[in-house]
Amino acid sequence: MNFSNHISSLKPSATLALNDKVNRMIAQGQDIINLTVGELNYYEPEIARERAKEAIDKHFTHYTDSDGIYDLRQAISEKLRNENFLNYKPEQITVSAGGKQALFNCFFTLIDHGDEVIVPTPCWSTYLTQIKLCGGIPATISTDEKTNFKITPVMLENAITPRTKLLLLNSPSNPTGAAYSENELKELSGIIRKHKLLVISYEIYERLVYVSHYVSVGTVSEYLQENTITINGFSKSFGMTGWRIGYSASPIAIAEKISSLQSQVTANISSISQIAALAAINHFNPENKVNLQENRDYLYKFINERSPLSVPNLPEGAFYLFPNISAVVGKSFKGKMIKNSSELCSLLLENAQIAVTAGDAFVAPNNIRISYAKSMNEIVRAAQKMARFFAQLS
Ligand SMILES: Cc1ncc(COP(=O)(O)O)c(C=O)c1O
Numbered sequence: 001m002n003f004s005n006h007i008s009s010l011k012p013s014a015t016l017a018l019n020d021k022v023n024r025m026i027a028q029g030q031d032i033i034n035l036t037v038g039e040l041n042y043y044e045p046e047i048a049r050e051r052a053k054e055a056i057d058k059h060f061t062h063y064t065d066s067d068g069i070y071d072l073r074q075a076i077s078e079k080l081r082n083e084n085f086l087n088y089k090p091e092q093i094t095v096s097a098g099g100k101q102a103l104f105n106c107f108f109t110l111i112d113h114g115d116e117v118i119v120p121t122p123c124w125s126t127y128l129t130q131i132k133l134c135g136g137i138p139a140t141i142s143t144d145e146k147t148n149f150k151i152t153p154v155m156l157e158n159a160i161t162p163r164t165k166l167l168l169l170n171s172p173s174n175p176t177g178a179a180y181s182e183n184e185l186k187e188l189s190g191i192i193r194k195h196k197l198l199v200i201s202y203e204i205y206e207r208l209v210y211v212s213h214y215v216s217v218g219t220v221s222e223y224l225q226e227n228t229i230t231i232n233g234f235s236k237s238f239g240m241t242g243w244r245i246g247y248s249a250s251p252i253a254i255a256e257k258i259s260s261l262q263s264q265v266t267a268n269i270s271s272i273s274q275i276a277a278l279a280a281i282n283h284f285n286p287e288n289k290v291n292l293q294e295n296r297d298y299l300y301k302f303i304n305e306r307s308p309l310s311v312p313n314l315p316e317g318a319f320y321l322f323p324n325i326s327a328v329v330g331k332s333f334k335g336k337m338i339k340n341s342s343e344l345c346s347l348l349l350e351n352a353q354i355a356v357t358a359g360d361a362f363v364a365p366n367n368i369r370i371s372y373a374k375s376m377n378e379i380v381r382a383a384q385k386m387a388r389f390f391a392q393l394s
Helices: 014-027 046-057 070-084 098-110 125-133 153-159 182-194 222-227 252-265 271-280 286-306 341-352 376-391
Strands: 093-096 116-121 137-142 164-170 198-202 228-233 246-249 368-371
Touching (some): 046 271, 070 271, 093 098, 093 252, 098 228, 098 252, 137 153, 246 252, 341 368, 341 376
Parallel strands (some): 116 137, 164 198, 198 228
Antiparallel strands (some): 228 246
16 A cells, blocks of 8 residues: 555554553453553543533534634633633634644644754654654754753753744643743743744643642743643543543634634534533642642652652652653663663563553653552552562662
8 A cells, every 4th residue: 555655654652552552451351550641540520421411412412613612712711811811812712632633733734844843852752743744843852850851041042943933842741740930931931032933832731730830831921922822621630531622722813724724624523522621611620639749749759769760850740750760771670681761661561560651752761651640559559569670670
């Protein structure tokens, strides 16, 4: 079969593929603790379930506006104004099938062949794949523990070229959990303005922040207010990953193009999901965050005090730890030498029945990602299994 050039090099999402494999092993009866995927241990608010069932009973099951029903876009606009201090009108909002589609819409709308998109790494690899699918070039800025996985103004300015079209920021970050403070964003904003960059701010973990308050990128300067596309969604805050509800809020000219694109490619997301989102939007349960924070604190202490891995900086948000594995590279488990993070993950899966994701999937081969959105019981059990595994390294 002669496939198109752009699809030929496309690989499936590494994290989803691994999650599928682990779930198959669990279905076959293996006692594995799955700490791979960005999935939550809580569900949509009850009111969202009820309204969705009513929507079906009342036949709210036909096409809607392809950008999403007006009431939902208005509710999102109000949420962004009241909680994030961002000014986007309902007309500037497109509701899409998850943040994933919202992001693809933006890239497809803005990137021409050869355009560069600056992406700090470690990062979610979907960014890089989508940029390439749209003909763009990911211009990655490599960060590590020394700057708490954040870029500095100097790093940003060094990455800018005449082909730079966009800067992508993801705060708090998947996979590192690092979140930019207001001051750090202000420092970056000078360079962003100087080079007239357009920013995509991917804010999907915005409600899962454990520091004093969350700062949306678009609020730190007048320039950013006008030149930021904010992407967010219901997957992580509300445990609604399967409902597929994300959105982009863009400068109006961009929003109109995104709207045309979506109307031609998918049209509206499920009418029922939209009703569920409208019901959920003001029902975030802060308890969810408290439980995640307890898990983070427990695992952070465990990794640093009782394992050879290290997490120098306490992650500010999301639900991932991203330990550095350098201290175990070159060590052996029952005669098998650990050469990189993929091999460590395979050994952990086969011998400790713990599934975590190798850092290669996030352009960070010296790290592994542990998703800690589980019950505290499972987290404690996972830590015990890891401790037994690490005790056997020689
Ligand atoms: C940074 C980031 N963006 C987007 C997603 C997926 O979001 P959605 O379910 O809204 O497509 C994930 C999920 O793991 C993620 O980590």
